[in-house]
Amino acid sequence: MLNIEPLSKTFHAETVHEVRALQNVNLTLEQGSFTAIIGTNGSVKSTLLNAIAGTFELDTGSLFLDNDNITQWPEYKRAYHIGRVFQNPFAGTAPEMTISENIVIAMKRGKHSPFSNAVTHAFREEAADKVKTLKMGLEDRLDNPICTLSGGQRQSLTL
Ligand SMILES: Nc1ncnc2c1ncn2[C@@H]1O[C@H](COP(=O)(O)OP(=O)(O)OP(=O)(O)O)[C@@H](O)[C@H]1O
Ligand SMILES: [Mg+2]
Numbered sequence: 123m124l125n126i127e128p129l130s131k132t133f134h135a136e137t138v139h140e141v142r143a144l145q146n147v148n149l150t151l152e153q154g155s156f157t158a159i160i161g162t163n164g165s166v167k168s169t170l171l172n173a174i175a176g177t178f179e180l181d182t183g184s185l186f187l188d189n190d191n192i193t194q195w196p197e198y199k200r201a202y203h204i205g206r207v208f209q210n211p212f213a214g215t216a217p218e219m220t221i222s223e224n225i226v227i228a229m230k231r232g233k234h235s236p237f238s239n240a241v242t243h244a245f246r247e248e249a250a251d252k253v254k255t256l257k258m259g260l261e262d263r264l265d266n267p268i269c270t271l272s273g274g275q276r277q278s279l280t281l
Contacts, residue, residue: 124151129173129183143169147183168209176200202232253279 128146133139143166151157159167173180176197184193192200208214215224235241250261256278260271268276 123153123188124174125186126150126174127184127186129185130181131169131173131178132181144173171206175204175206198235199232
């Protein structure tokens with residue numbers, strides 16, 4: 123059973139871009155049940171799924187999977203128990219990797235990134251030094267997914 127206790131999330135709080143996306147949302151999904159969430163464009167369906175998957179930190183609220191409080195669990199750890207497909211059909215696979223490489227990544231779902239052996243402490247320091255030259259503060263966000271960056275930040279990183 124998945125149980126969500128009043129959860130809230132505001133994006134860009136106290137700016138002109140503020141979006142009060144989720145406000146005191148409660149939800150209980152029983153084991154074996156089937157639930158559909160229906161709403162118009164922008165009615166926070168994907169945002170609710172992202173909150174359950176652990177894509178961002180909640181402002182308030184807790185998530186329980188059976189008896190486990192998973193609120194602080196990182197996305198990769200939740201993925202062991204919670205499967206999802208993305209709205210963008212191209213987001214579910216790594217297009218430049220082979221089918222077998224994609225399957226290997228899928229089989230490691232819920233474990234540390236398959237790249238964690240490659241991203242050593244020394245490499246992280248080197249990467250941080252390089253990114254620092256962009257003067258965008260991205261050296262403090264090395265663990266953030268690229269999709270959370272702005273267009274300009276992504277272009278700078280590409281360069
Ligand atoms: N990371 C974010 N930063 C700022 N605003 C966001 C973020 N994620 C979602 N939003 C905003 O939250 C609102 C809900 O978006 P969401 O993607 O959850 O809608 P949706 O119900 O899935 O819509 P659709 O049917 O179009 O897919 C939108 O106004 C969106 O711009
Ligand atoms: Mg959506």
